Amino acid sequence: MDTQTKAMPHAVTQRLPQYFAYIKDIKKPDDEYVHFHEIAYALGLTSSTVRMDFTHLNIQDGGKHGYKIKHLKHVLIHVLDINKKKRLAIVGAGNLGKALATHGNLEEYSFDVRTILDINPELVGSKIGRLTVKNIDCLTTARCKDKINIAVPSSSAQEVAYRLITSGVKGLLNLAFTRIVAPQKVVVADSCIMSDFLRLSSLMIN
Amino acid sequence: MDTQTKAMPHAVTQRLPQYFAYIKDIKKPDDEYVHFHEIAYALGLTSSTVRMDFTHLNIQDGGKHGYKIKHLKHVLIHVLDINKKKRLAIVGAGNLGKALATHGNLEEYSFDVRTILDINPELVGSKIGRLTVKNIDCLTTARCKDKINIAVPSSSAQEVAYRLITSGVKGLLNLAFTRIVAPQKVVVADSCIMSDFLRLSSLMIN
DNA sequence: TAGATTGTTAATCGATTAACAATC
DNA sequence: TAGATTGTTAATCGATTAACAATC
Numbered sequence: 001m002d003t004q005t006k007a008m009p010h011a012v013t014q015r016l017p018q019y020f021a022y023i024k025d026i027k028k029p030d031d032e033y034v035h036f037h038e039i040a041y042a043l044g045l046t047s048s049t050v051r052m053d054f055t056h057l058n059i060q061d062g063g064k065h066g067y068k069i070k071h072l073k074h075v076l077i078h079v080l081d082i083n084k085k086k087r088l089a090i091v092g093a094g095n096l097g098k099a100l101a102t103h104g105n106l107e108e109y110s111f112d113v114r115t116i117l118d119i120n121p122e123l124v125g126s127k128i129g130r131l132t133v134k135n136i137d138c139l140t141t142a143r144c145k146d147k148i149n150i151a152v153p154s155s156s157a158q159e160v161a162y163r164l165i166t167s168g169v170k171g172l173l174n175l176a177f178t179r180i181v182a183p184q185k186v187v188v189a190d191s192c193i194m195s196d197f198l199r200l201s202s203l204m205i206n
Numbered sequence: 207m208d209t210q211t212k213a214m215p216h217a218v219t220q221r222l223p224q225y226f227a228y229i230k231d232i233k234k235p236d237d238e239y240v241h242f243h244e245i246a247y248a249l250g251l252t253s254s255t256v257r258m259d260f261t262h263l264n265i266q267d268g269g270k271h272g273y274k275i276k277h278l279k280h281v282l283i284h285v286l287d288i289n290k291k292k293r294l295a296i297v298g299a300g301n302l303g304k305a306l307a308t309h310g311n312l313e314e315y316s317f318d319v320r321t322i323l324d325i326n327p328e329l330v331g332s333k334i335g336r337l338t339v340k341n342i343d344c345l346t347t348a349r350c351k352d353k354i355n356i357a358v359p360s361s362s363a364q365e366v367a368y369r370l371i372t373s374g375v376k377g378l379l380n381l382a383f384t385r386i387v388a389p390q391k392v393v394v395a396d397s398c399i400m401s402d403f404l405r406l407s408s409l410m411i412n
Numbered sequence: 413t414a415g416a417t418t419g420t421t422a423a424t425c426g427a428t429t430a431a432c433a434a435t436c
Numbered sequence: 437t438a439g440a441t442t443g444t445t446a447a448t449c450g451a452t453t454a455a456c457a458a459t460c
Contacts, residue, residue, distance in 0.1 A: 009450075009451070010450090010451090011450080011451055011452085012451095013405065013408060013409065014405065016404070016405075016408060017383075017398075017400070017401035017404040017405055018385065018401065020404070021383045021384055021385065021398075021400075021401070022384075022385065025384070035416095035417070035418095036417075036418075037417085042385060042387075043385055044385065044387075045452095046452075046453065046454095047417095048452070048453050048454070048455095049451085049452060049453075051417095051418070051419065051420090052419095052420090052451085052452075052453090054418095054419090055419070055420080061418085061419090061459095062417080062418055062419085063417090063418080063459080063460060064416070064417055064418070064459065064460035065417085065460080066417075066418085079408070080404050080407070080408050081407060081408060081411055082404070084407075086407055094305075095301075095304060095305035095308050095309070096305045096309070098301060098305065099300075099301035099302045099304065099305040100399070102301050103301070103302070103399075105383065105400050106400075106403070109400065109403065109404065111403060111407075149410070150403075150406065150407065150410075170410060171406050171407070171409075171410045172406075173399075173402060173403060173406050177223075177227045177311065178227055178228075178231070179224065179227070179228065179248060179249055179250065181250075187406060187409045187410050189402055189405055189406035189409065190402075191397075191399050191402035191403075192223075192227075193306070193309075193379075193397055194223070194227075194311050194312075194315065195223035195224065195227070196379060196395055196396075196397035197312070197315065197317060197356075197379060197397075198222070198223040198226070198286050198288070198315065199219065199220065199222075199223055199395055200356065200377050200378075200379050200393060200395035201286070201287060201290075201292055201317075201356065201377070202219060202222060202285070202286050202287060203219065203377075203393045203395065204355070204356075204376060204377045204393050205287055215426075215427070216426090216427090217426080217427055217428085218427095241440095241441070241442090242441075242442075243441085251428095252428075252429065252430095253441095254428070254429050254430070254431095255427085255428060255429075257441095257442070257443070257444090258427085258428075258429090258443095258444090260442095260443090261443070261444080267435095267442085267443090268441080268442055268443085269435080269436060269441090269442080270435065270436035270440070270441055270442070271436080271441085272441075272442085
C-alpha cells in the first residue's frame with residue numbers, strides 16, 4: 001500500500017528485524033521515549049547508522065525527546081508487515097522441522113504453520129502438535145495450491161525447492177547447507193546454522 | 207599456525223562457509239578442476255568477487271585449467287579449521303536444543319556436542335541421544351570449565367550468556383531473537399531464525 | 413539561554429565490479 | 437598461435453561514519 005518508498009538499501013532491510021527485536025521488549029512503558037543513542041548502543045551500532053536507517057522509515061518527527069516507543073513499534077510492525085498472516089509450509093518432519101513447527105514465536109509474528117511435509121513415507125501420517133505430516137505431493141494438489149506463500153525446505157533442498165516453486169510458492173527459507181537456485185520472482189533467504197557455526201569458529205581463530 | 211595473514215575482510219569471512227558448502231559436494235571427482243566462473247555461478251556471485259576472495263586464501267597457482275577440487279577442499283578445511291575439534295555446549299533442552307544436539311552435520315564438521323544444559327528442573331535428567339540434560343550450573347564446575355569453547359544459548363539469552371562467559375566460554379552462537387552484549391574477547395555470532403523469517407517476508411513485499 | 417538531540421549533507425571507508433596484462 | 441582463464445590493479449558503487457545546521 002506504500003505509494004512510493006524509494007527502495008530500502010539492503011543493509012537497512014537486514015537490520016529491521018533487529019530494531020524490532022530491541023523495541024518489542026524494551027523495559028519501558030509504551031508511551032515513553034527512546035533516543036537514537038540508546039538503540040545504537042543496545043544493537044552495537046553507531047547512532048549515525050541508526051539515524052540514517054530511520055530516514056528510510058516513515059517516522060513521525062522525533063522532536064527533541066526522541067521517539068515514542070509505541071510509534072516505533074507501530075512503524076516497524078508496519079514495515080515488516082508483522083500483522084499480515086503468512087502461510088507457511090515446513091518440509092522435513094525431522095527434529096528441525098518438529099522444532100520449527102512447535103516454535104512459539106512463529107505465531108507471535110503471524111506466521112501460520114499450515115502444513116508439514118516429508119518425502120519419507122515412514123513419517124507421513126505422524127502427528128506434530130495438531131498437524132499431521134503429509135506427503136510432499138500434497139503441495140501440488142488444488143487444496144494447498146496458492147495457500148502457501150513461504151516454505152522451509154530442509155534436506156535435499158534443491159530438489160524440494162524446485163517442487164515447491166512449481167507449485168506456486170513465492171518465498172523460501174533455506175535451512176540446508178547448500179545453495180538453492182531459483183527464478184528471480186521467488187525470494188530465497190538462507191538461514192543455515194551450519195554456516196553460522198563455521199563462521200563463529202573461524203572468527204574465533206583470530 | 208598462519209605466520210601472518212593480512213586480516214581477512216569481513217565480507218570474505220562470511221562467504222567462506224558457502225564456498226566450502228559448494229566444493230564439498232561438487233559432482234566431480236576429487237582431482238578434477240573447477241573454474242572461477244563455475245563457483246561464481248553456483249553461488250550467485252560474480253567471478254570477480256570469487257577471484258578477489260581467493261586472493262585472501264593461500265591457494266596454489268591455478269594455472270590455466272582452474273583449481274584442483276582436492277586442493278580447494280584442503281585450503282578451505284584449513285582456513286575454516288574444520289578438522290579441529292570444537293567443544294560445544296547447548297543451553298536449552300527444548301525442541302530446538304534437541305534438534306541441534308542430534309543434528310548430524312555438527313559431528314561432520316568437528317563440533318563435538320559435549321553437554322546439554324537447561325535451567326528448567328523438569329528437563330534436567332532427561333536423555334537426548336546419548337547425553338543427559340544437566341543443570342546449567344554444571345558449566346561452572348571444575349570438570350566442565352575450559353573444556354567448552356562454544357555455546358548456544360536459546361531463551362533468556364542475555365542472562366544465560368552472562369553465566370557462560372563468566373565460566374570461560376569464548377564463543378557464543380545466539381539463537382534467540384535478542385541481542386547479546388558480551389565483552390570484546392568473546393565472539394558472538396547471531397543465528398536467529400525469527401530474524402530470517404521476518405527478513406524473508408519483508409523481501410517478499412517488494 | 414545552553415544543552416542535547418534530531419535530520420541531513422558531506423567525507424570516509426570498504427566491498428564489488430570492471431578492465432587488463434600475464435599465463436598456460 | 438588463438439582462446440580462455442587467472443591474478444592484480446583501477447573504477448564504481450554502496451554503506452558507514454563524521455560534521456553540522458535546525459530544533460526543541
